[in-house]
Amino acid sequence: MRVLVASSEIVPFAKTGGLADVTGALAKALRRLGVEADCILPLYRAVDRARFPMTPAGPPVRVPLGHREETGTIEETDAGDGVRAFLVRNDRYFDREYYYGTKDGDYVDNCERFTFFCRAVMEWLVRTGRRYDILHCNDWQTALIPAYARTLYSREEAIRPVGTVFTIHNLGYQGLFWNHDLPLTGLGWELFTPQGVEFYGKLNLMKAGLVFADILSTVSPTYSREIQTPEYGHGLEGVLYERRADLYGIINGIDYDEWNPSTDPYIAAPYSLEDLSGKKACRADLLSEFGWRGPVEEAVIGVIGRLTAQKGFDLIEEIGEWLAGQPARVAFLGAGERKYEESIALLGRKYPDRISVRLAYDNRLAHKIEAGADIYLMPSRYEPCGLNQIYSLKYGTVPIVRRTGGLADTVVDADEDPAGGTGFKFSGYEASELSDVVARALAAYTDRPRWEGIVRRGMEKDFSWEPSAREYVALYERALRKRGR
Ligand code: ADP
Numbered sequence: 001m002r003v004l005v006a007s008s009e010i011v012p013f014a015k016t017g018g019l020a021d022v023t024g025a026l027a028k029a030l031r032r033l034g035v036e037a038d039c040i041l042p043l044y045r046a047v048d049r050a051r052f053p054m055t056p057a058g059p060p061v062r063v064p065l066g067h068r069e070e071t072g073t074i075e076e077t078d079a080g081d082g083v084r085a086f087l088v089r090n091d092r093y094f095d096r097e098y099y100y101g102t103k104d105g106d107y108v109d110n111c112e113r114f115t116f117f118c119r120a121v122m123e124w125l126v127r128t129g130r131r132y133d134i135l136h137c138n139d140w141q142t143a144l145i146p147a148y149a150r151t152l153y154s155r156e157e158a159i160r161p162v163g164t165v166f167t168i169h170n171l172g173y174q175g176l177f178w179n180h181d182l183p184l185t186g187l188g189w190e191l192f193t194p195q196g197v198e199f200y201g202k203l204n205l206m207k208a209g210l211v212f213a214d215i216l217s218t219v220s221p222t223y224s225r226e227i228q229t230p231e232y233g234h235g236l237e238g239v240l241y242e243r244r245a246d247l248y249g250i251i252n253g254i255d256y257d258e259w260n261p262s263t264d265p266y267i268a269a270p271y272s273l274e275d276l277s278g279k280k281a282c283r284a285d286l287l288s289e290f291g292w293r294g295p296v297e298e299a300v301i302g303v304i305g306r307l308t309a310q311k312g313f314d315l316i317e318e319i320g321e322w323l324a325g326q327p328a329r330v331a332f333l334g335a336g337e338r339k340y341e342e343s344i345a346l347l348g349r350k351y352p353d354r355i356s357v358r359l360a361y362d363n364r365l366a367h368k369i370e371a372g373a374d375i376y377l378m379p380s381r382y383e384p385c386g387l388n389q390i391y392s393l394k395y396g397t398v399p400i401v402r403r404t405g406g407l408a409d410t411v412v413d414a415d416e417d418p419a420g421g422t423g424f425k426f427s428g429y430e431a432s433e434l435s436d437v438v439a440r441a442l443a444a445y446t447d448r449p450r451w452e453g454i455v456r457r458g459m460e461k462d463f464s465w466e467p468s469a470r471e472y473v474a475l476y477e478r479a480l481r482k483r484g485r
Contacts, residue, residue, distance in 0.1 A: 299374045307340035378401045424441045
């Protein structure tokens with residue numbers, strides 16, 4: 001089976017969040033199962049061309065955009081582990097400092113940029129005669145591909161038999177644009193209806209994927225159910241409910257080549273379930289990274305994440321003063337929306353001996369936090385899957401999570417299930433519930449034998465990619481059956 005994984009970010013080329021981790025690791029895991037998986041993404045300025053030398057994969061592609069035409073090239077390189085990567089090059093669109101926008105907002109031509117990307121992929125497939133059985137598209141930036149496959153390109157020999165799978169990594173980002181952008185996409189106005197790509201008068205690119213893909217999936221079973229409800233559906237719950245027979249939830253795997261305390265090059269000392277002693281050195285290293293001296297008895301709580309409303313930072317802010325009075329230190333790493341950066345930085349300035357903040361995107365430090373902290377805090381408002389809580393389990397860092405999406409599916413509460421607990425969970429999105437669960441975790445931390453049991457059970461969990469990749473293969477087979485293959 002030949003599969004092309006399309007995404008706006010893919011490790012090791014470009015990453016802002018979990019989407020990149022997942023698409024990169026999935027392609028590798030599929031290869032290990034014998035699936036011929038390639039991947040395709042835009043060629044951004046940040047892609048390391050010294051490390052990944054590019055060669056043209058065919059002649060330039062001409063891409064219709066409304067009444068105009070733009071030219072691009074598809075460059076090919078080796079992503080490692082047998083995966084071929086293709087990168088869509090158009091410097092006007094992608095040779096920019098950021099992928100999607102600056103701190104002040106999205107790039108104003110994002111509809112045009114990602115329409116170009118999707119249509120360049122289609123043109124390339126058609127013109128080069130390159131054959132795939134499955135196009136696996138991810139999030140709104142690639143959502144036009146399934147729509148193109150069943151509309152503008154449906155008669156093409158290279159496209160007609162191809163199954164399409166569309167995976168939702170985050171329904172909070174839908175690619176909403178004003179209706180005047182519709183002609184850019186080449187789709188007809190007959191699709192600008194509630195059953196098509198119209199959404200309260202706007203163009204919704206995510207809907208193109210939800211409506212046209214043969215099979216839909218999202219990144220945890222709980223999130224696949226939640227998004228069919230008004231609370232989590234971001235206005236698309238009706239569309240998702242309609243398509244529930246084709247909607248699946250597959251939990252993300254973890255790339256244990258990247259996230260493994262026994263081989264992690266970023267951490268102070270290696271450790272494992274068999275020999276946990278290295279974690280002490282990692283803890284000391286983390287404390288000094290965050291500017292704390294001397295022995296620290298209290299629990300060290302790590303927090304890493306994009307600073308957006310999704311991640312529950314407003315709740316952390318609300319309990320900030322209470323938290324500063326607890327036997328705990330908080331090591332905070334995040335970058336994102338200015339209002340959260342300011343409020344979290346303020347907490348750090350107010351309680352420097354309790355809360356230490358790094359406003360940055362720093363992968364090395366993220367690894368050090370996972371290894372050095374005792375507790376990892378992730379109180380998300382919603383969470384399609386979440387990766388950091390799963391990394392935390394592997395690193396023996398006990399997660400505190402809100403009972404939503406993938407957080408609900410991957411962590412077992414240690415008070416509810418004393419023999420099987422791996423972390424702590426709370427339900428309502430309320431500051432009081434968050435402080436209660438943190439208090440429960442801190443109480444457990446003082447009971448060393450109990451704590452060690454929770455740590456060990458978490459480390460024993462296995463979220464490697466293979467089972468999830470097998471589930472994706474089953475989805476690809478379903479998609480092919482829908483195409484009569
Ligand atoms: P999301 O994709 O919603 O951001 P996930 O938990 O699925 O959330 O994935 C987040 C990924 O991005 C993890 O690999 C995490 O370590 C990384 N990450 C997020 N923020 C930062 C940061 N400030 N510095 C380093 N890595 C970060």
